[in-house]
Amino acid sequence: MLSKQFLFTKPSLFFFFFFANPSLRRRFSSSRHRYPTNADRRSRPTTIVSPTPYIPIAKCISLLQFCASSKPKLMQIHAFSIRHGVPITDPDMGKHLIFAIVALSAPMGYAHNVFSQIDNPNIFTFNTMIRGYAESENPRPATELYRHMRAFSSVKADTHSYPFLLKALAKLTAVWEGEMVHSVVLRDGFESLVFVQNALLHLYGCFGCVESAHKMFELMPQRDLVAWNTVINGFALNGRPNEALVLFRDMGFEGVEPDGFTMVSMLSACGELGALALGRRAHVYVLKVGLLNSNLHANNALLDLYAKCGSIRDAKKVFNEVSERSVVSWTSLIVGLAINGFGKEALELFKELENEGLVPTEITFVGVLYACSHCGMVNEGFNYFGQMEEKYGIVPRIEHYGCMIDLLGRAGLMKEAYEYIQNMPLKPNAVIWRTLLGACTIHGDLVLGEFVRSRLQQLEPGHSGDYVLLSNLYALESRWSDVQKVRRAMLRQGVRKTPGYSLVELGNRVFEFMMADRSHPQSEEAYAKLAEIASLLRLEGYVPRTANVLADIEEEEKETALSYHSEKIAVAFMLVNTAPRTPIRILKNLRVCVDCHVVFKLISKVYGREIVVRDCTRFHHFGNGSCSCGDYW
DNA sequence: GTAGGGTTAG
Numbered sequence: 041m042l043s044k045q046f047l048f049t050k051p052s053l054f055f056f057f058f059f060a061n062p063s064l065r066r067r068f069s070s071s072r073h074r075y076p077t078n079a080d081r082r083s084r085p086t087t088i089v090s091p092t093p094y095i096p097i098a099k100c101i102s103l104l105q106f107c108a109s110s111k112p113k114l115m116q117i118h119a120f121s122i123r124h125g126v127p128i129t130d131p132d133m134g135k136h137l138i139f140a141i142v143a144l145s146a147p148m149g150y151a152h153n154v155f156s157q158i159d160n161p162n163i164f165t166f167n168t169m170i171r172g173y174a175e176s177e178n179p180r181p182a183t184e185l186y187r188h189m190r191a192f193s194s195v196k197a198d199t200h201s202y203p204f205l206l207k208a209l210a211k212l213t214a215v216w217e218g219e220m221v222h223s224v225v226l227r228d229g230f231e232s233l234v235f236v237q238n239a240l241l242h243l244y245g246c247f248g249c250v251e252s253a254h255k256m257f258e259l260m261p262q263r264d265l266v267a268w269n270t271v272i273n274g275f276a277l278n279g280r281p282n283e284a285l286v287l288f289r290d291m292g293f294e295g296v297e298p299d300g301f302t303m304v305s306m307l308s309a310c311g312e313l314g315a316l317a318l319g320r321r322a323h324v325y326v327l328k329v330g331l332l333n334s335n336l337h338a339n340n341a342l343l344d345l346y347a348k349c350g351s352i353r354d355a356k357k358v359f360n361e362v363s364e365r366s367v368v369s370w371t372s373l374i375v376g377l378a379i380n381g382f383g384k385e386a387l388e389l390f391k392e393l394e395n396e397g398l399v400p401t402e403i404t405f406v407g408v409l410y411a412c413s414h415c416g417m418v419n420e421g422f423n424y425f426g427q428m429e430e431k432y433g434i435v436p437r438i439e440h441y442g443c444m445i446d447l448l449g450r451a452g453l454m455k456e457a458y459e460y461i462q463n464m465p466l467k468p469n470a471v472i473w474r475t476l477l478g479a480c481t482i483h484g485d486l487v488l489g490e491f492v493r494s495r496l497q498q499l500e501p502g503h504s505g506d507y508v509l510l511s512n513l514y515a516l517e518s519r520w521s522d523v524q525k526v527r528r529a530m531l532r533q534g535v536r537k538t539p540g541y542s543l544v545e546l547g548n549r550v551f552e553f554m555m556a557d558r559s560h561p562q563s564e565e566a567y568a569k570l571a572e573i574a575s576l577l578r579l580e581g582y583v584p585r586t587a588n589v590l591a592d593i594e595e596e597e598k599e600t601a602l603s604y605h606s607e608k609i610a611v612a613f614m615l616v617n618t619a620p621r622t623p624i625r626i627l628k629n630l631r632v633c634v635d636c637h638v639v640f641k642l643i644s645k646v647y648g649r650e651i652v653v654r655d656c657t658r659f660h661h662f663g664n665g666s667c668s669c670g671d672y673w
Numbered sequence: 674g675t676a677g678g679g680t681t682a683g
Contacts, residue, residue: 202675203674206676235675238676266676267677271677272677301677304679308678340680341680342679343680347680368680369679409682410681437681439681441682444682445682471683478683505683657683
């Protein structure tokens with residue numbers, strides 16, 4: 041008789057069978073599988089190997105069920121099936137074997153091998169296979185299997201097939217196929233099932249069609265917590281944090297209690313908006329319901345929220361206080377420190393991560409390289425870039441090369457940066473060239489700038505940021521006719537400069553200011569404050585930096601244009617409306633210009649205020665007349 | 674057996 045003990049004492053067989061056989065390894069690891077035809081089924085043997093006496097199917101099944109539930113290692117199951125000649129051609133036996141493999145998240149190649157030997161696979165077998173692929177790293181075969189099932193077998197898809205198939209399609213962002221499957225779901229009358237509906241919501245969310253998902257959601261007669269979470273997350277992940285927060289509020293009105301999933305989406309929406317006050321309230325809620333310390337994802341989202349709101353002190357506090365930390369927690373704090381201008385601390389934290397024996401991910405390295413490039417640590421940057429592959433086997437992606445170009449470009453090593461692009465093993469994309477163009481603007485390299493710009497025109501014509509960068513570059517050299525040329529080209533090609541705006545949080549509200557904005561009821565007071573600031577700053581020796589104004593206008597006019605930049609109005613507004621020494625936080629959609637940067641440094645000194653500005657790329661912490669970026673940004 | 678989550682260069 042076979043005992044359970046026996047099962048666990050023969051692991052080496054599978055090792056030998058699987059890892060020692062290159063052809064099998066290749067077969068199992070191949071991403072595309074061919075599904076067996078009936079001719080295949082007729083020609084292959086009825087069992088894998090049969091060195092030992094036959095064991096009753098019922099016994100095998102109960103053992104496999106035990107395996108799947110107690111999650112032992114896959115090799116033990118396989119050793120068992122090989123050793124005892126498990127007759128997996130039996131559909132019942134095969135289905136349990138496949139289920140055990142999928143439940144263990146084992147390589148799908150192995151499940152495919154079993155699947156191809158089963159006589160007349162039933163719907164459970166197909167569904168388990170589809171599920172396994174949908175949850176694996178390569179979900180493509182799930183859709184192939186579904187098509188195969190529809191075309192070549194008598195098995196009909198049921199209510200359990202669609203949620204997993206839709207999950208696979210969502211992962212693949214296969215829009216066309218997704219819509220086809222949706223129409224099949226409608227035709228076959230599965231759309232009334234809540235599992236299918238939620239999977240469809242997720243599908244459209246992943247496609248970036250949050251509008252469709254939302255519409256579908258509104259039409260749903262019964263909406264459970266998962267449906268709310270799916271559509272809220274859809275908005276949060278597609279750059280629509282406001283809508284996500286509105287839905288979060290509506291959810292409360294309908295009396296649906298949020299869970300960890302909801303809070304993660306909600307916190308990330310707050311982070312994107314820089315809504316620190318709202319985020320703090322969410323923090324209190326997370327504490328109240330006991331999610332903190334029990335939900336790693338919620339902890340990480342909270343950490344990220346504080347880092348993204350420029351409140352690095354709170355981020356560190358969360359990091360130090362939680363009982364469980366994953367590499368994501370470390371990465372979030374490293375990236376947070378890097379974007380807030382604390383590059384050295386970010387690198388120290390990275391060293392600590394290594395000392396803890398944790399394995400950094402490719403995103404950790406983006407943070408590390410970002411820290412190096414924003415602090416001018418060229419040698420360190422190259423050092424870490426080398427370590428990536430040597431020490432951790434992480435193949436650098438285009439993002440990492442972007443950081444390296446930025447590292448060289450910011451440090452003024454323009455020639456080296458250009459050569460680096462020429463020699464890199466990946467094809468440079470628009471982002472890479474744009475990074476170099478940005479560096480040209482910082483260092484006034486007009487010749488290279490024009491060349492890079494021509495490359496960008498081919499790769500991504502009509503990107504408004506490139507026109508602005510080029511015109512700033514011409515303006516630096518006072519080449520006004522060229523500035524005009526860029527401007528006319530923008531008009532001709534219908535390219536519009538993204539209007540700059542700044543957000544500030546006061547009380548429970550978020551206020552938005554545009555350039556030269558006078559729509560706010562308190563704008564008179566704000567402008568009066570601006571005039572006061574201007575006169576005070578002149579006493580401090582302030583001279584406006586006007587090179588960034590996109591026009592050949594009189595210097596005096598330029599000064600006016602500068603003094604009405606949205607972030608300056610926002611600061612003035614906050615100076616009027618908050619008590620002395622209250623920190624001021626501003627979120628800006630574009631980069632802070634040189635002039636605003638100088639002004640904020642001075643304001644922080646003259647008015648004794650801490651000013652935190654989050655622009656589209658990073659944070660600036662102003663205090664006592666200096667900035668955390670060290671003027672290197 | 675069924676659906677949903679966080680971190681990424683400019």
